[in-house]
Amino acid sequence: MHTALKNRILLYCFSLVLIILMTGCESKMVFDQSDEHVVKLQNDYFEIAFSKARGEIISIKEQGQEEAVSAGNREGALWKAFLSDGRTISSSDYEHHFNYHWEDKGKRLVLEYEGELAVKVTIEPTEEKAIYMQASVDNRTDRVLQRFSLPHELSIAAESIEDGLVPLMPGALLSRGYFDARQTFSALYPGVMSADYVGVRAAVGRLSVYGIKGDVLQPVQIGFRLSPTDPTQASFIREFRTEAKTTWTSPKVAIRIGEDYPEAITGYRIDNGFDKFDSLQEKLGSKYQAYMESAMYKLDLERVGLTFEELMPQVIDRIDIPGMVHPVAFQQRGHDQNYPDFVPTDERWGTNESFKAFTAYAQQRGNLVAPYTNFSWWDVDSRYVNDLTADELRAMMVSGDDGQPVIEQYGPHRGYVVNPHHEQVKRIIAEQHDVLMKEIGLDGIFEDQWGARTAPLDWNPNRPENLDASTAYFEGVLEHARTHKEHHLMTEVGIDILAEHEVGFMGTNYLWDMSGFRKETAPYTQYYPLMGILARDKVLMYQHDLAAETWTDDKEMFRWNLAQGYLLSGEITGPSSFEINPWLNLIGTFQKYALSRYADELVSSFEPAGDGLTKTDFDTFEVMANWNEKAAAQWGSNVISPGGAAILAKDGSVTGGVFDSYNGKSLDAKEHYILEVRSEDSIKVFQPVGWATNLTISLPSAWKDAHISAYTYADSYIGEVEGKVEGSTITFKYKSLHNQSSVGYYQITKKG
Incomplete structure (x- = not known):
């Protein structure tokens, strides 16, 4: 017998034996390479076929469905790499430099690509409705690996899609109209996207794709693309942002098949260990019940125009139902100015001592006091910034690729985005925290922007050795949250992983819809409580702490907040607020007597x-x-x-x-x-x-x-x-x- 023919027969026989062995033991997962062109992984729930020639996914199908929910990777590529010189390299380029094998001990499929990018992808199937994949890359080019798509653009027949879910806070359910209109939208996690999860419901099945954080959070661009070349196909976007000159290993990526959103989001929660985070009761301790019962009352000192001493009889004594009093613009020069110098307070309102007396007075009457701050963005004209040398400024701030400090502007106000790893930055923030929490005696601190800013590339070399420009910024944010977790931190909007150490997220994408910032998605969005399913037992969720558009002062916002599992908020605009605005008593009443009873229950x-x-x-x-x-x-x-x-x-x-x-x-x-x-x-x-x-x-x-x-x-x-x-x-x-x-x-x- 010819040797090559003999080897093919032996390989075929081995495949059949492997199928029999795996189905005869406890595992229900089947590895089937009996087909000439594809390798199949299948169990009682799904079947996934991979190309034997290049390793790309050919199809994903739910068991019991005649049609596949996904026709596999667009462009015939399991992965795609983007280099700093503008070149792209994908697995489709490796047809004659590719091999695969099944590791029986680890129960995983290994795909290997040999070339100027040497890539190994491991596929770990499970007995349930999920598989996991991870890539390791050896960059042998003289260029930087800047983005890596894995799995590269899983495609779905656009006409079969019922809706798609993206993590625009708290979760945006994109209707069929979005796909009919051939829209494309993606954004970065952490940043505009509050979780690393995207899912779709189609006539032929359910499909979700999400990441699993490793030792370092790897930013990733996620969303949906409608193919410019094939109008019948939509696809998942998943591109990791990297800055790898030599080697790089991706986070694990999960593909869940046949699960509706709540089940798939729960899988994301468990795989990322969110279920192991401390509960709100553990974080808040003796203040737990007060937080549960407290609606949020914004108190803008510049708008109210009263000193701390005057606020006590004229405002605090008129609060019918105690809540979380949220002082804003108490620092010198006013709102969006003087950051990070929040204390000492502006003399218009009083001294630190009078702020302390005001806080104690409000607390004695059953209120919590948690002020607005922003330690992530430092006013270019603040005392701290003006005292810095040019070298100190460059070292302490996020750097652009030109080596210069990054500036953001809000209205007429300009500020630097800080490098949270720098020791002097950490020291200054700690000093401010100590005054606010230990001297003034506040119950918690709201910190703007940490949970809303799209994680910037930071070229500042002042960072831990295991981080690079792509990962440094948000790892610094996470370290900040860990360091100050005893201070009951809250932040704007919220990134899911911050729920490990923070107690409050304030803000939603709904505000950006109302403001006209989400034109690609707003016309097609029905909000969905993704974050409520994921982390509502770990973090309290409120509408934005500053924006008047988000107060619970009309039926629409009342309905939205109840439906999405959000707590209630409003604004005290003056001494007569509680007399002329009955909604303040409404939010206090419903929060204290109703929402408090389930404020930390997950949405099921x-x-x-x-x-x-x-x-x-x-x-x-x-x-x-x-x-x-x-x-x-x-x-x-x-x-x-x-x-x-x-x-x-x-x-x-x-x-x-x-x-x-x-x-x-x-x-x-x-x-x-x-x-x-x-x-x-x-x-x-x-x-x-x-x-x-x-x-x-x-x-x-x-x-x-x-x-x-x-x-x-x-x-x-x-x-x-x-x-x-x-x-x-x-x-x-x-x-x-x-x-x-x-x-x-x-x-x-x-x-x-």
Whole structure:
């Protein structure tokens, strides 16, 4: 027999034996190389075919589906490298310099490419719905490896796509219209993208791709591309940003097949160890309950115009429901000026001692105090910056490729982006933190931009040896968060990995949509609680801490926040704010009595519920949001107002929302924001926003009669209220005034 023919027969026989051995043991994973052209990895859930000639993915198919969810890598390339001279090298160039083998001990497929870029890709299949891949690169060129795409552009038939999910905070679900319009959008993680995850739902299956952080966080450009050459195909973008002159190893990349978004996001959470992060209760300790119950009240000293001493009687004493007071612009020269020099305070408002007295006064009345700061961006005219020499400035700031410090401008204000690794930068920030936390006695610190800035390339050589220009900046941000984790840090927008040490994310992509910054995605976006599924048990989420567009002061933002699992926020603009703006009491009421009970529960699902409704499910609560602005929605015995939302504790202890009808009875005139909180011996009913109305409340079956009392928000008794008991209900007139006093709530108790 001819030797070559004999070898092919032996190889074929070996393949069949391997299939039999693997299916005969506990593992359900099958490695099948019996086909002349492809190698297949398959289990009970999926089948993935790789080319024997070049190693690219040929197809990914869910078991039970006739069609593949992905037609494999675009351009016939499993990976693609981008060099500093503009050249690209891809696996498709290695047809005669490629080999593969199966490592039975490690249960992995190894693909090897020999050339001026020597690349080894390991494929680790699992018995579940995932495979993992990782590339190691030996750069033998005289150029720098600047980007590396892995897996390179997995393609999906555009006409089969139902929607796609990208991590624009908290998660942007791109409708079919995005793909029909042939849009392309990608952005960097960490930065515009808050997580390293992209997924798609298609008629023929589900597919998600995400990264797994190694010792160093490798920035990656992610998103969707619509092929300019083939209008029938969309593809995943995944390009790691690198700066490798010799060798480089990619993070592991997971491909999950056949899982809907919640399951795939949970896989991302577990693979990256987010589930092992300290809980909010562990991070916050004795302040845990106060944080859970606190709506955020922005307090801009330049707008309010009062000193710390004046704020105590004129503002703090008028807060009906304690919350998180968020002082802004207390530093010398005002907002977006003088950074990083936040203390000592501007003499217009008082001294550090008066700031300390104000903080203690607010805390004694049940509030938290957490100020605005920004230690990532230093004002070009600040005291610290003006004292630096040119050499010190270059050493302490992020450097561009020209070696000069990077400047960012916001309105008329210009500042340097700091190098968080520099010892003098760290010392100055630590000094400021010590004054704020130890001397002033604050409860936490909000730090702007760390969680929102797209991680810049930093050519500053002042960095640890294991980092390069591509990785240095954000690794410095992570070190900063670790160093100051005891200070209950919060940041703008939020990058998922910061949830390990921080306690609050403030901001969403929704603001950028409203501001016109996301024109590629905004027309096609329905928001999806990706971050709520991923890390809501590790970090509190609020709308932006500064922008007036994001206050919970209308029905739309109330609905959005409830549906996405966000906490509530507003602004104190002056001494009369709580008298003229009932929404401040609304956010305080709902936060303290309702949202606090599930503020750190993960979102378990977010699904359409018919007729323009969505249902957000938590462990102990559910939220029903009515996105139809013209039609009310029946919800049990209640009717949710057009464009409204409602929450329900699954044990029946809390019901709240904006209603046209409640307990089967129509409400008087317009919309009513009602919150009902039940305990064993009482029922509290709040209506912080809404006209007077007759309101019917169900009584416990053991109660034959009941009486009603009015109370202030501070639990001071106002007086008795007449009610009519009929069967198992009681009806009374809910008014905002009783006995000439403002009503916080009515309390129903058993009579006799």
